[in-house]
Amino acid sequence: MIRRSAGEIARLLAADLRGDPETPVAGVAIDSRAVQPGNLFVALPGARVDGRDFTPAAAAAGAAAVLLTRPLDLDLPQIVAPDALAALQRLAAAERSAAAYRLAAVTGSIGKTTTKEFLTALLGTSFPVGCTSGNRNSETGFPVELCNQSEGIAWMVAELGMSHAGELDRLGAIAQPDAVLITVVAPVHLEFFPDLDAIAEAKAELIRHLGLDGLLVLNAGDPRVAAFAPRFSGTVLRFGAPGGSDLWIEDYQGRGLLGATFALAGPLGRVPVEWSLPGRHQADNLLAAATLALALGVVPEDVAATATRLRPAPRRGEVHALGNGVALVDDSYNSSPEAAGALLALLAATPGRRVAVLGEMLELGPTSAALHREVGRQAAAAADVVVAVGGVGAAELAQAAAGAETHRTATAAEALELVRSLVRPGDVVLVKGSRGVGLDAVADGLLAEAC
Numbered sequence: 001m002i003r004r005s006a007g008e009i010a011r012l013l014a015a016d017l018r019g020d021p022e023t024p025v026a027g028v029a030i031d032s033r034a035v036q037p038g039n040l041f042v043a044l045p046g047a048r049v050d051g052r053d054f055t056p057a058a059a060a061a062g063a064a065a066v067l068l069t070r071p072l073d074l075d076l077p078q079i080v081a082p083d084a085l086a087a088l089q090r091l092a093a094a095e096r097s098a099a100a101y102r103l104a105a106v107t108g109s110i111g112k113t114t115t116k117e118f119l120t121a122l123l124g125t126s127f128p129v130g131c132t133s134g135n136r137n138s139e140t141g142f143p144v145e146l147c148n149q150s151e152g153i154a155w156m157v158a159e160l161g162m163s164h165a166g167e168l169d170r171l172g173a174i175a176q177p178d179a180v181l182i183t184v185v186a187p188v189h190l191e192f193f194p195d196l197d198a199i200a201e202a203k204a205e206l207i208r209h210l211g212l213d214g215l216l217v218l219n220a221g222d223p224r225v226a227a228f229a230p231r232f233s234g235t236v237l238r239f240g241a242p243g244g245s246d247l248w249i250e251d252y253q254g255r256g257l258l259g260a261t262f263a264l265a266g267p268l269g270r271v272p273v274e275w276s277l278p279g280r281h282q283a284d285n286l287l288a289a290a291t292l293a294l295a296l297g298v299v300p301e302d303v304a305a306t307a308t309r310l311r312p313a314p315r316r317g318e319v320h321a322l323g324n325g326v327a328l329v330d331d332s333y334n335s336s337p338e339a340a341g342a343l344l345a346l347l348a349a350t351p352g353r354r355v356a357v358l359g360e361m362l363e364l365g366p367t368s369a370a371l372h373r374e375v376g377r378q379a380a381a382a383a384d385v386v387v388a389v390g391g392v393g394a395a396e397l398a399q400a401a402a403g404a405e406t407h408r409t410a411t412a413a414e415a416l417e418l419v420r421s422l423v424r425p426g427d428v429v430l431v432k433g434s435r436g437v438g439l440d441a442v443a444d445g446l447l448a449e450a451c
Contacts, residue, residue, distance in 0.1 A: 012091065146174065182219060345378075
């Protein structure tokens with residue numbers, strides 16, 4: 001955790017300081033509701049609100065100093081910089097440069113958060129470990145997480161995300177990673193890219209910030225990711241290609257919502273796994289994390305033991321029993337065509353009457369209609385009942401899912417009321433959609449009724 005005086009921070013940022021330079025600062029917050037006593041509150045300007053407006057609340061919560069673009073009439077040390085976000089990023093980069101721990105960066109179109117959580121758990125068997133919390137993987141969230149890491153860690157596992165070209169380049173300059181793990185390139189954020197190759201190029205930006213003594217871990221099952229190998233002259237590890245990588249999956253036996261048994265196998269070792277997580281995609285996330293963990297010295301026995309205790313990240317495949325034999329699969333955090341297809345395949349393998357509540361997938365650009373139709377066809381093959389939620393994309397999905405009992409609603413609130421009337425004892429209900437559609441409200445509403 002950052003521990004500097006207000007004066008040190010101002011000098012480091014070449015910023016003006018109003019107030020006592022000896023004031024000690026510990027940790028950083030950008031949300032006044034998250035301020036802990038002693039924090040530096042960074043008042044970031046936003047599209048709809050200005051962080052300066054929340055500075056009094058931050059002071060009341062115990063902030064020791066504030067970083068902002070224009071001073072306020074406030075009895076609190078104020079570090080004044082022309083660009084508060086750029087200043088926060090410079091501060092985080094300085095903290096990283098001074099840190100003794102190593103950093104493993106996880107990126108990719110899908111699977112980032114779960115792979116980050118799995119890797120943190122696996123490394124935690126051999127090292128003191130810190131990580132980014134939740135999905136704080138952006139140019140605002142990651143610098144805060146870096147400035148708030150616990151003291152004494154040996155590794156920080158950092159999820160790094162992007163929606164535009166150049167973002168991972170800037171995040172990589174801050175992170176200065178010792179290892180980079182790339183999961184997969186998928187049609188996510190196509191609204192901002194012309195094609196998948198452009199997304200791949202944006203993911204590859206992180207590699208240039210990896211030191212030659214570092215590790216680059218690539219998904220050999222994704223041709224675009226596998227093609228990154230020549231861009232790094234240091235050690236490259238590969239996963240996913242049986243017989244042609246450092247670790248792969250053998251003997252996968254899925255049990256629908258009850259989990260799976262399989263083995264991780266390859267030159268890095270052999271790890272038998274039996275766990276309760278549903279879906280082959282979760283096994284793929286473990287494979288990615290285990291490849292790096294084994295390379296860093298975690299023993300196969302610890303990987304196997306840890307796997308039995310792993311659970312999905314919140315809203316990423318969590319399974320809940322609602323009563324009357326009804327099972328809810330809450331994967332409402334986000335969605336993409338690939339991720340939706342993986343969950344629908346899981347749903348198809350689960351016995352019982354199957355209900356798929358699918359939100360519109362956002363940021364797909366000109367391919368949106370075709371991708372929604374494909375997911376609609378997959379939904380019709382996997383589910384008895386399909387509820388499509390959202391606008392034009394949801395309409396395309398519903399039309400393509402006509403082989404099943406199909407419904408469409410404009411909002412999550414309407415979907416909740418509809419699903420309440422549709423669900424029968426013994427049903428399996430999958431809830432999945434882009435964050436902007438808000439299908440977490442459907443999952444939460446069904447859970448609340450079961451309590």
